[in-house]
Amino acid sequence: MLRKKNLYFLLLFVSSLFSSSLFADDISIEKLQERLTALEAKQETAALEADWVWTCIAAFLVFFMQAGFAYVEAGFTRAKNVVNILMKNFSDLTVGAFAFWLVGFSIMFGPQIFSGIGIGFPRIAEGLLNTESGDMDPGNYTFFMFQIVFAATAATIVSGAMAERTKFAAYLAFSVVITGLIYPMFGSLAWGGLFGKAGFLESLNIGAGADGEGANFLDFAGSTVVHSIGAWAGLAGAIVVGPRLGKFQSDGRVFPILGHNMSMAAIGVFILWFGWFGFNPGSTTSIKGGSFAQIAVVTHMAACAGAISAMALTWFLFQKPEIGLTLNGGLAGLVAITAPCDSVSITGAVCIGLVAGILVVVSVLFFDKIKIDDPVGAVSVHGVCGAWGTLSVGFFNLKSGLFYGGGLNQLFAQFTGVLLAFVWAFGISLVVFYLIKVTIGLRVSEEEEILGLDILEHGNEAYPVSK
Template identity: 55%
Template sequence: MSRRVALLMLLVLMVVLLSPTALAATTAESNAVAIDTTWTLLAAFLVFFMQAGFAMVEAGFTRAKNAGNIIMKNIMDVSIGAVVYWICGFAFMFGVGNSFIGLDGFFLNGSYEHLGLNIPLEAFWVFQSVFAATAATIVSGAAAERTKYTGYLIYSIVISGVIYPVVGHWIWGGGWLSNMIDFAGSTVVHSVGGWAALAAAIVLGPRLGKYNKDGSANALPGHNLLMAALGVFILWFGWFGFNTGSTVAGTDLSIGSIAVTTNLAAAAGVVLAMLTSWIKYGKADVSMTLNGALAGLVGITAGTAAVDNVGAVIIGALSGILVVYAVELIDKLQADDPVGAVAVHGVCGAFGTLMVGLLATDGGLFYGGGLNLLLTQAKGVISVAVWTFSTSYILFKAVDLTIGMRVSEEEEKRGLDLTEHNSVSYPDFVPLHAKKSIKVSKQE
C-alpha cells in the first residue's frame, strides 16, 4: 500500500513539473539568461571596437612619424591589459576583500557569488576587461610622440593590474564609495585615464618645439584629421555598448532611455564645442568639435541611467563648452597633451560625475534631493583624482629614474616609428636616407 502511495505521489510530482505553466516558467528564465548573456557580450564587443577609435583619434591628432608607435601602444594596452586583468585586476576589483581592495579570485578562480550575476562569470569578465583596457589606453594620447615603448608597457601593466582595479573596487566592487552614482564610468574609467594622463604629461615634459621661452605655445598639427574624425565616429558608436551594456541585462528595458541620453549628450557636446570654438577663434575648429563629441560622451557616462533627456542635453552641452577651455588651460600650464585626453577624460569625467548630484531625477539637488548626493559625488571625484594622480605620478617617476620614460632628442626628431620599431607608417613619404637606415638595420 505504501509503495502505491509513493508511486502515486511521484506521478503527481511529474505531472506538476511537466505542466505547461512550469515548463513556460523554466523556459522564460533560461531565455532571460541567454538574452542577458548575449547582450553583455555584444556590448563588450562594441567596447572592444572602441580601441580602434582611440587608435585613430590619437594617430590622427599626432604626426605621421609616430603613427605606428601609437598603434603599438593601443594594441598592447588591450593585450597586456587582458592578461593582467585576468591574473589579478579582476580579483582586486570584484573579489571578496575589504572596503579598499578585493583579495580573492585570482586567475578568475574563486567564488564571485556575492556579485549576484544573472549571467556567466566569464561574460561579465569579458565586459569588464575591455573597460580596463579603455582606462589604460586613454594615457597613450597624452604621452604621444616622446615616450619610450618599454616605459609605456610597464605603465600599462600597473594601471590594468592595480591602479584602475582599486578604483573599480571602491565604486563598483562593494568598496567604500559604492553609494556614489557612476553608472558606466565617468570617474571609474575616464577620470582614472585622464588623471593618469596628466601625471604622464607632467613627468615626460612637453614635446620639442611645443613651447617658446616666453611660455607661448606652438601648434604641432596632427597629420590626418580624417583619421581622427573616423576615430570619433567609432568611439561614438562603441559608446552605445559602453553605456547600455552596463546594465549587463538585455531584458532591462532601460537600455532604450540610456541609448537616448548617450546620443543626446554627444550631439549637444559637438554643437556647443563647435559654437564655442567659433566664437573664440573666429572659425569653427575641427579638432575642438571632434573632442566635443567625446566630452559629451564622457560627461554623460556617469549619469546616463540617472538623468532624463533634458539633463543629458545640459550635461553634454556644458561638457562641450568646458572641454574647449580645459584644453586651453592645460596648454597654458605647459602640460603637453597632444590629443586633449586630460581635458576630455579627466576634466569632463569629473564634471559629468558631479552633475549627477544636480540632475539625477532621483536624489539630485535640482529635483529636490538636497545636497547629499552631490557631496557623495564630490567625495568620489576628489578621492579618485588624488589616488590616480599620485600613484601614476610615482609610477612614472620611478620608471623615469630607472629605465627612463622619454626618448632622446634625436629619437624624438626622427620619430618613434623609426627609432622604437624600425618601421614607418607611410613609406612613400619617408626620405631616402631613412629608408636606407631601415634596410641596413634589418640586415644587421
C-alpha cells in the same frame, strides 16, 4: 446563431475534459504543476541567456572602441609617430588583458581583504571565473569579458596624453600597472558590490536620516571609474615626461603642433561614438525592462550637445569652427553622460553635454597655459569632463539630484568619489612614472623625438615613401 451554438458546445467539451481528466485526477494536477514549473525554469534560463548575449555584444562594441582610440590618437599626432601610437593602443588591449586577468579582476570584484573597504584579494589567474565547484560559470565569463575591455579603455587614455615622446617599453610597464592595480583598486571601491559586499564609495550613506537611507556614490558606466582614472594617470605621465620639443616657446607663446590626419581622427570619433552604445547601454548587463534604449538615447543626445557647444565656442574664440576641438566636444559629451546615463532625462543629458563641450575647450586652453602638453586633449576630455559628468549626477539625477529636489547629499557623495579618484590615480601614477624614469627611462632621446619614434622605436613607418 449557429456560431454561438458551436462555441457553446466547444466550451462544454473542453470543460468536461478538464473536469473528468484533470481535476478528478490528482496525478494529472501534479503533472500539470511540474510542467508549469519546468516552463517557468525554461523562461528564466532563456531570459538569463538573453542577458548574456546582450552583455557580450556590448563588450564587443567596447572592444571596437580600441580602434576608435587608435584612430583618434593617430590622427592627432604627427605622421612620424603614427606606428608608435598604434602599437601603444594595441598593447593596451593585449598586455593589459593579461594583467587584468592575472590580478586585476580579482582585486576589483573578488572577496574583500578588509570588509567595508571593497578591495579584493588578488587571486592569480582565477578571480571569480569559476564557481565553488570549479565548473565553468558562463555568467562570470560574460561579466569578465565586459570588464576586461573596460580595463583596456582606462589604460589607452594614457597613451594620448603622453604621445610623441614616451619610450615604448616604459609605456608597456605602466600599462601593466594601470590594468593590474590602479584601475581595479579604485573600481573595487565604486563597483565591487556587484559581487559580495559593497565598496567604500558604494556605502557612503551621506546624509542618512532616521530611516538609514543616505546618498552613495553613483557612476553607472564609468565617467570617473574608467575615464577619469585613465586621464589622471595620463596627467601624471604628461607632467613627468615633459612637453614635446618646441611646444612651448621661451617667450611664453604656445606653438601649435597640428595632427597629421583629421580624416583619421574624425573616423576614430565615429567609431568611439558607435562603441559607446555598448559602453553605456551595455552596463545594464540586462535587456529586462528595455532601459538600455533610454540610455542609448541620452548618450547620443549628450554627445551631440557637446559637439555643438564646443564648435560654437571655438567659432566665437577663433572666428573659425575648429575641427579638433569640435571632435573632442563630441567625446566630452559621451564621457560626461557615462556616469548619469541611467538616471537623467533627455533634457538633462543635453545640458550635461553642452557644459562638457564648453569645458573641454576651456580645459585644453588651460593646460596649454600652464605648459602641460597633452597632444590629443585626453586629460580634458576624459579627466575634466569625466569629473563633470560624475558631479552632474548630483544635479540632474531624477530621484536624488539637486535640480529635482534631492538636496546636496548626492552632490557631496559624487564630489567625494571624484576627489578620491584624482588623489589615488594621479598620486600613485606620479610615483610609478618617476620610478620608471629613474630605472628604465621614460622619455626618448632628443634625436629620436626629432626623427620620429616610428623608425627608431619600431623600425617601421606608417607612410613609407615608395621609390
